[in-house]
Each structure stands twice: as C-alpha cells, then as structure tokens.
Amino acid sequence: MTSPAIETAGLRKAYGRTVALESLDIRVESGEVFGFLGPNGAGKTTAVKLLLGLTRPSAGGGSVLGRPLGDLETRRRIGYLPELFRYQAWLTAREVLGLHARLGGLDSGQRHSEIERVLALVGLEGRGDDRTGGFSKGMQQRMGLAAALLGDPSLVILDEPTSALDPVGREDVRAIIRHAQARGSAVLLNSHLLGEVERLCDRVAIVNRGRVVAAGALTDLLGQAAVRLRVTGLPDDRAALVAFGGLEDDGEGWLVARGLDEERVPDLVAAIVGLGGRVHAVDPGRRSLEDLFLDLVRVPEAVA
Ligand SMILES: Nc1ncnc2c1ncn2[C@@H]1O[C@H](COP(=O)(O)OP(=O)(O)OP(=O)(O)O)[C@@H](O)[C@H]1O
Ligand SMILES: [Mg+2]
Structure with a gap:
C-alpha cells in the first residue's frame, strides 16, 4: 500500500506567545490535488514550513511521503513554491533552475532536458537566458513554479501559486497542476482563489485559527x-x-x-x-466553496 503524501496529527507551532498553528490533522493521498484553505493568519504557511522541515513543531508530528517531518532525503522529493519568492536577481532563469536542479539532486545528464522541459511548461522558454532581476512579478512566479516542478517531485507544495498572475496565467497554472498530477505528483495547493480550488481539487481542508474546521471531498462539503x-x-x-x-x-x-x-x-x-x-x-444550484468558507471563518461582529 502506498503511504499518504502527507499525514499530520496534532501538529502545533507556537512562536513565543503566538500560537501560529493550534493542532493540525490532515491527510493527503498520494497523487491527489488537495486544497489547503483558510483566512489570513490561519496558519497555512506555518503548516507548509513544518511539512518541509523548515521549522520544527512545538508538539505533534506527521509524515511526508512516508518519512518523518524534516527528513532531508525526503526534502529532495518535494517541489516547493514559497509564498514570498525572490530569486537571485543577477542569475538568469536557466542558472536559477540549474541551482535548484543541483540542490534537488537531479542527475547531471538529466538536468539540461529537465530545465528546458519546465521552462517550456511555464511559458518562459524564450526568457531562459534573461536575468531574473528584470522579470515581472508574474514571470518570477512562473519561474518559481518551474523550480517546484523540476524532476517530477512526488509531492508539490504550492503556497499561493497564482497570487501574481493575470487570468490567463491562472488558467495556465491550472493546466500545469493537472499535468503534474497526471505525471504522478500529489499537490498541496494553498490559495485564496476559491473558484480555482473548486475547479482543481477533489478534497480540501479549511483551517481557521490553527485548526481544521472542515475537511473532506468537495461534493460532500458543498452538499x-x-x-x-x-x-x-x-x-x-x-x-x-x-x-x-x-x-x-x-x-x-x-x-x-x-x-x-x-x-x-x-x-x-x-x-x-x-x-x-x-x-x-x-x-445546478450548488453551494459555492466561497459560501462555505465565509460561513466557517467569518467572525461574528462583536456586540457592543
Ligand atoms: N516567524 C514567526 N514569528 C512569529 N509569528 C509568526 C511567525 N510566522 C507566523 N507567525 C504567526 O502565525 C500566525 C499564522 O501565520 P501564517 O503565515 O502561517 O498564516 P497563513 O495562514 O499563511 O496566512 P496568509 O493567508 O496571510 O498567508 C500569524 O498570526 C503569524 O503572525
Ligand atoms: Mg501564508
């Protein structure tokens, strides 16, 4: 039996007195596109950092691709697009991707073709020799996506992959995510664009104040x-x-x-x-994910 791509139990992170993540229980199956949603400050990026081993949990734990959180070898099998991305401005797109390919442990013989594949996938094939410092925000985000997809990782974690993109770019990213899934990757998609999540994901978890407030198949959640x-x-x-x-x-x-x-x-x-x-x-009259989200996370107005 294949182990789930992600499994966490009671995952908690406190920064001093700020509790960023209260207690997270999620399970993402291998090969699925899973939506990870929640309002600003809910703890999504904190959870992503814990999954990647970039920060250590205060309590609880979990596994990624069948290995404990923070396992270095596993890190190479995860593609990651961070929420706030900034690449070495003096390097060209091909050089940045070359760096990522080496860090990700790609065979030297495979690197060149992989870099060309992902550049084309994100629509930057003509810009590979330009310095990233001259890229627009959307182009930088496309490059980050290319870096996350190098080497067909078993798990791709995308923290707001379309925040800088125009509607055409967002549509492109939907196709890219479906393509990654077809090549066998599981995708954890963190996005505030709920329509996008609704179109891409079979299952979602909604977190609020560091806890899961709803999780499951969209068809069940939307009733x-x-x-x-x-x-x-x-x-x-x-x-x-x-x-x-x-x-x-x-x-x-x-x-x-x-x-x-x-x-x-x-x-x-x-x-x-x-x-x-x-x-x-x-x-079809289906309730939208946005309606559900607002019902779950909207804080009632304080009564004076
Ligand atoms: N390094 C840190 N030091 C102190 N507090 C932090 C740190 N990182 C996150 N927090 C706090 O943890 C909480 C959750 O933050 P997090 O970035 O995980 O939210 P998020 O769900 O990703 O929000 P957004 O949708 O705005 O990206 C916030 O209150 C934030 O201020
Ligand atoms: Mg975030």
Whole structure:
C-alpha cells in the first residue's frame, strides 16, 4: 500500500506567545490535488514550513511521503513554491533552475532536458537566458513554479501559486497542476482563489485559527444541490414527474428540484420535454466553496 503524501496529527507551532498553528490533522493521498484553505493568519504557511522541515513543531508530528517531518532525503522529493519568492536577481532563469536542479539532486545528464522541459511548461522558454532581476512579478512566479516542478517531485507544495498572475496565467497554472498530477505528483495547493480550488481539487481542508474546521471531498462539503430549471409549457398534470421528488414552482418561472442526484438531471429534463414542456436553462444550484468558507471563518461582529 502506498503511504499518504502527507499525514499530520496534532501538529502545533507556537512562536513565543503566538500560537501560529493550534493542532493540525490532515491527510493527503498520494497523487491527489488537495486544497489547503483558510483566512489570513490561519496558519497555512506555518503548516507548509513544518511539512518541509523548515521549522520544527512545538508538539505533534506527521509524515511526508512516508518519512518523518524534516527528513532531508525526503526534502529532495518535494517541489516547493514559497509564498514570498525572490530569486537571485543577477542569475538568469536557466542558472536559477540549474541551482535548484543541483540542490534537488537531479542527475547531471538529466538536468539540461529537465530545465528546458519546465521552462517550456511555464511559458518562459524564450526568457531562459534573461536575468531574473528584470522579470515581472508574474514571470518570477512562473519561474518559481518551474523550480517546484523540476524532476517530477512526488509531492508539490504550492503556497499561493497564482497570487501574481493575470487570468490567463491562472488558467495556465491550472493546466500545469493537472499535468503534474497526471505525471504522478500529489499537490498541496494553498490559495485564496476559491473558484480555482473548486475547479482543481477533489478534497480540501479549511483551517481557521490553527485548526481544521472542515475537511473532506468537495461534493460532500458543498452538499446536495437544489437544481433549478427554467421551464415553460408544462401541463398542470405532472404525474410523470413524481419520481423526481417534490418539485416546486418558485413563482418566477423556475422549477426547483431538491435533493435530486445530479446524475438524474438529464432524466428529469427528458421527462419535462416528454410532457411537452420546454427547458430554457438548468442551474445546478450548488453551494459555492466561497459560501462555505465565509460561513466557517467569518467572525461574528462583536456586540457592543
Ligand atoms: N516567524 C514567526 N514569528 C512569529 N509569528 C509568526 C511567525 N510566522 C507566523 N507567525 C504567526 O502565525 C500566525 C499564522 O501565520 P501564517 O503565515 O502561517 O498564516 P497563513 O495562514 O499563511 O496566512 P496568509 O493567508 O496571510 O498567508 C500569524 O498570526 C503569524 O503572525
Ligand atoms: Mg501564508
């Protein structure tokens, strides 16, 4: 059985009197893209640093790729894009990546082709010989992503990989993350762009004040949807639709189906059409990750 990419139990970090991470329990399976979410100051970057062995836990522990936290050999199998990135301004992109490739223990014979592969992957193939000091913020972030993907690491940890990117760049990063997963990497994705997380991740954990407040598959966390259909021409006799549960008219031209399995929506549409109705729109009505996030982390206003 393959060990999980990440497993932590009661992971805690205090800096003096500031508790950065209270108690973290998460499990990321090998090969999955896992969303690690939470408001500013929730402890996400602290958790990432603990996973990488860049700082030591105050209590609790865990394993990464089946080895204890801080294991140096394991560090070479993890690609990491830090939240605050700054590269040696006097080096070219190829030189920076060469440095990372050597530190990551890539074979000398493999280095050149790997550097060219990741440069092309992040769309910097034409800029490899330019000094990174002259790169825009978004280009620097792309280069950091390239460095994190060198050598197909078993685990890729991305701390806000799209914070500096334009919408096209974000779309590129989604494709790059899917590509890394297809090549066998597990990805821990820390992002405030919840739409992005929703599109990429099967499972997420939301942390608040150093603790996990929700974790699991997105389909479970976001719950069953109330599917809404805009329908005209439906006869009064709707006996044929009884099998789809209680359908309600919302009074504004929409038919609302509660608790209907998404798989059955096409059958419902076909049944409506069979009765002579016309379906103009279908809204899956799923609760967004953003709604869930806000419900979980919004601090109630203090009552004066
Ligand atoms: N080196 C440090 N020394 C003192 N306090 C720290 C240190 N690093 C983090 N903290 C504190 O720990 C808490 C969690 O910080 P962390 O950077 O992990 O948050 P985060 O979830 O990554 O937030 P963001 O979304 O803003 O990146 C904050 O209160 C922060 O001030
Ligand atoms: Mg952070």
